[in-house]
Amino acid sequence: xxxxxxxxxxxxxxxxxxxxxxxxxxxxxxxxxxxxxxxxxxxxxxxxxxxxxxxxxxxxxxxxxxxxxxxxxxxxxxxxxxxxxxxxxxxxxxxxxxxxxxxxxxxxxxxxxxxxxxxxxxxxxxxxxxxxxxxxxxxxxxxxxxxxxxxxxxxxxxxxxxxxxxxxxxxxxxxxxxxxxxxxxxxxxxxxxxxxxxxxxxxxxxxxxxxxxxxxxxxxxxxxxxxxxxxxxxxxxxxxxxxxxxxxxxxxxxxxxxxxxxxxxxxxxxxxxxxxxxxxxxxxxxxxx
Numbered sequence: 001x002x003x004x005x006x007x008x009x010x011x012x013x014x015x016x017x018x019x020x021x022x023x024x025x026x027x028x029x030x031x032x033x034x035x036x037x038x039x040x041x042x043x044x045x046x047x048x049x050x051x052x053x054x055x056x057x058x059x060x061x062x063x064x065x066x067x068x069x070x071x072x073x074x075x076x077x078x079x080x081x082x083x084x085x086x087x088x089x090x091x092x093x094x095x096x097x098x099x100x101x102x103x104x105x106x107x108x109x110x111x112x113x114x115x116x117x118x119x120x121x122x123x124x125x126x127x128x129x130x131x132x133x134x135x136x137x138x139x140x141x142x143x144x145x146x147x148x149x150x151x152x153x154x155x156x157x158x159x160x161x162x163x164x165x166x167x168x169x170x171x172x173x174x175x176x177x178x179x180x181x182x183x184x185x186x187x188x189x190x191x192x193x194x195x196x197x198x199x200x201x202x203x204x205x206x207x208x209x210x211x212x213x214x215x216x217x218x219x220x221x222x223x224x225x226x227x228x229x230x231x232x233x234x235x236x237x238x239x240x241x242x243x244x245x246x247x248x249x250x251x252x253x254x255x256x257x258x259x260x261x262x263x264x265x266x267x268x269x270x271x272x273x274x275x276x277x278x279x280x281x282x283x284x285x286x287x288x289x
Contacts, residue, residue: 001120001129005103009133014102018095019141025091026145029081030152033072037065037160067156070166074245076153077172079145079179082241092145093237096138096183097207100190103134105200113288123284127195131188131276138187142180149176178265179244186240188272195279214238233259239268 009015066072082090104127107113120126157163167175190207197203214235221232232238242264259267 001125002132004116005129005133006136008106009103009137012106014106015099015137018099018102019137019144022092022095022141023144023148025095026079026081026148029090030076030148033076034152034156034159037067067160068163068166071247073153073156073165073167074175074247076156077149077167077175077179078241078245079142079149079176079183080241080244081145090241092141092183093186093240094207094211096141096186097190097193097210098204099137100134100187100192101194101197101203101207102190102200103130104191104194105198105203108198108288109200117288124280127191127280127283131191134187134191135184138183139180142176142183146176146179175245178261181265182240182243182268185268185272186237188276189236189268192272192275192277192279195276195283210237234267236268236271239264239271243268 078090079092080090081092107116116126117123120129153165157165165172190203193206193210194200194203197206214237218232218235218238225231233242239259242259243261246261246264
């Protein structure tokens with residue numbers, strides 16, 4: 001089943017488009033991160049009302065504007081490409097969710113699920129094959145994105161006076177390793193959504209609702225609780241960003257992350273187990289047409 005699912009992914013357009021969009025999204029994020037310190041320097045050089053912009057912004061956003069700091073470098077290495085802190089949903093995360101969702105809903109839309117079930121009556125094996133194939137694609141995308149982030153970090157350090165790598169080799173590899181695992185988990189999250197919803201348009205709408213709704217929920221919870229509640233930190237996409245870099249918006253502003261990287265990774269894993277497990281139960285019990 002794994003080889004059959006890999007053949008489907010290789011010979012259909014959607015996975016290639018998703019991978020390309022993820023790559024373009026990461027390149028845009030890298031460009032913004034590399035340009036931001038230079039933009040602030042240019043504003044200061046203009047003088048007048050803009051003088052002191054860097055001095056005013058650095059106490060709050062220094063980790064996002066200073067390539068010499070570890071926080072900035074972790075942000076550059078983030079495979080989700082959130083631009084720092086997980087305050088928004090990165091393009092890469094959305095692409096991974098869509099990859100998983102489309103991997104199963106395409107078969108339901110085209111009717112290909114029926115001949116697949118005839119060849120392999122065990123629906124659990126069908127779903128395991130899809131999980132393995134989508135994980136392989138997610139890993140491949142993650143490796144490409146790691147190369148892009150490495151190039152971005154080297155460019156940031158090389159073009160900044162007196163800058164050097166503030167992270168150890170083990171920390172860099174840890175960020176990439178956790179990032180690849182997060183990409184796989186997000187793909188399986190999308191696979192769970194697609195298995196439960198089945199309709200392709202409906203699955204895309206659900207993914208869009210998650211991507212747009214989670215930052216909004218996080219903001220509302222922070223506003224109502226005065227920033228004291230950690231409940232919103234357990235939402236899936238935020239957990240993914242935390243698991244990758246170990247930092248969130250609070251830590252970039254001088255505070256501490258509400259959830260550690262290992263805990264966030266386990267939390268995201270629980271979300272995936274619940275959603276994909278529910279999808280597996282639904283897949284075994286419901287008719288295929």
